[in-house]
Amino acid sequence: MRIDIPGAVIIDDVIALRRDLHAHPELAFEEKRTTDVIIDRLLRVGLVPQVLPGGTGVVCDIGTTGPMIALRADIDALPISDLKDVPYRSTVEDVCHGCGHDAHTAILLGAAAELAGAELPGRIRLIFQPAEESLPGGAVSVVAAGALSGVERIFALHCDPRLDTGQIGARVGPITAACDQVEVVLSGPGGHTARPHLTVDLVYALGRVITELPGLLSRHVDPRAALSLVWGAVDAGRAVNAIPMSGRVRGTLRVFDRDAWLAAEPLMRTLVDQIVAPSGAHAETTYLRGVPPVVNDADTVELQRAAVVSALGAGALVETEQSMGGEDFAWYLDTVPGALARLGVRRPGSTPFDLHQGTFDIDEDALAVGVTYTVALARAALTAERLTAE
Numbered sequence: 001m002r003i004d005i006p007g008a009v010i011i012d013d014v015i016a017l018r019r020d021l022h023a024h025p026e027l028a029f030e031e032k033r034t035t036d037v038i039i040d041r042l043l044r045v046g047l048v049p050q051v052l053p054g055g056t057g058v059v060c061d062i063g064t065t066g067p068m069i070a071l072r073a074d075i076d077a078l079p080i081s082d083l084k085d086v087p088y089r090s091t092v093e094d095v096c097h098g099c100g101h102d103a104h105t106a107i108l109l110g111a112a113a114e115l116a117g118a119e120l121p122g123r124i125r126l127i128f129q130p131a132e133e134s135l136p137g138g139a140v141s142v143v144a145a146g147a148l149s150g151v152e153r154i155f156a157l158h159c160d161p162r163l164d165t166g167q168i169g170a171r172v173g174p175i176t177a178a179c180d181q182v183e184v185v186l187s188g189p190g191g192h193t194a195r196p197h198l199t200v201d202l203v204y205a206l207g208r209v210i211t212e213l214p215g216l217l218s219r220h221v222d223p224r225a226a227l228s229l230v231w232g233a234v235d236a237g238r239a240v241n242a243i244p245m246s247g248r249v250r251g252t253l254r255v256f257d258r259d260a261w262l263a264a265e266p267l268m269r270t271l272v273d274q275i276v277a278p279s280g281a282h283a284e285t286t287y288l289r290g291v292p293p294v295v296n297d298a299d300t301v302e303l304q305r306a307a308v309v310s311a312l313g314a315g316a317l318v319e320t321e322q323s324m325g326g327e328d329f330a331w332y333l334d335t336v337p338g339a340l341a342r343l344g345v346r347r348p349g350s351t352p353f354d355l356h357q358g359t360f361d362i363d364e365d366a367l368a369v370g371v372t373y374t375v376a377l378a379r380a381a382l383t384a385e386r387l388t389a390e
Helices: 009-023 034-045 103-113 139-142 202-220 258-279 298-312 327-333 367-389
Strands: 058-062 069-074 121-130 152-164 168-169 177-186 227-236 246-255 282-291 317-319 338-345
Touching: 009 034, 009 103, 009 367, 034 058, 034 103, 034 121, 058 103, 058 202, 058 246, 058 317, 069 103, 103 152, 103 168, 103 338, 103 367, 121 139, 121 367, 139 327, 152 168, 152 177, 152 298, 152 327, 152 367, 168 298, 177 202, 177 258, 202 227, 202 246, 246 258, 282 327, 298 317, 298 338, 298 367, 327 338, 338 367
Parallel strands: 069 121, 069 152, 152 338, 168 317
Antiparallel strands: 058 121, 168 338, 177 246, 177 282, 227 246
């Protein structure tokens, strides 16, 4: 489908902007060029942007009086190679917008251009946030900088390649999972593989951690919490006939339930020590607390749904499921009510693909859908906040 954006915004300009950002990706807290592009675009439409204290990311207000809502877009890229054969392929080695943040940024800038000259029943705070892909996420520093001061509620939109272009997914309650990073390092004296009984068989001990820890965690946590530990990297030894002195395994722990998330770290440390103890190896567990689940506020979701229907039609609104992915938008919701929606970016009938892959791309018609929805959402949310205030 193709949706024309009314007013000053031309969809081809939004597409060109997204392609420019895609070709010049930047990692967490390194988004200098991206920040400059955002500032330039906002200045062009008569707004007064401010760079966040860390030097990357931007906050910008539209309007001067009335209730305030916030619209957030994340701006950083991933440390992966861009494997696509397209004119806007990443020009930065091993860095790629493999999660759609370039689209989020282009959409919010497109909406800003449409809203900047409009008569609005309140104020809009645009938040272009750095470092969503880091832990615990750039949202923490944005909140600490006072970006939510005066904000009544906050909204965000995230690309979803499981939904067709023209669809927007909404959900009341949890829509993402908590996500933490885990590293277990084992150490021992090392030795010859001919005499494992005279030393600590470190690779065997590491193998037990890899295979037993996920299962034991699942037996100590309520299954309804959907806790999942998945390893992503293993490193131990070089020679086939030498038992190494150290080895490590790294992965992510994800869980739907916030209480289970808060209890996961001490439980994991205890279980690692119990697994390793019979081997004689020394275990050191590093647990990096990441993000809690995003829990969408019911009233905020109703505003999202109404905006989808009014701007795009009833057929565009779909119910979305809770994802095991993590999203630092959750930190904003500890301060103000808000909700995350999902933007369909899959061309209907095309082969399904996934986020965080070097082949990730979007159906660019989704950009017009995103801008149209965002403009309608901002107007609807401000109207609702003004009515509540009166």
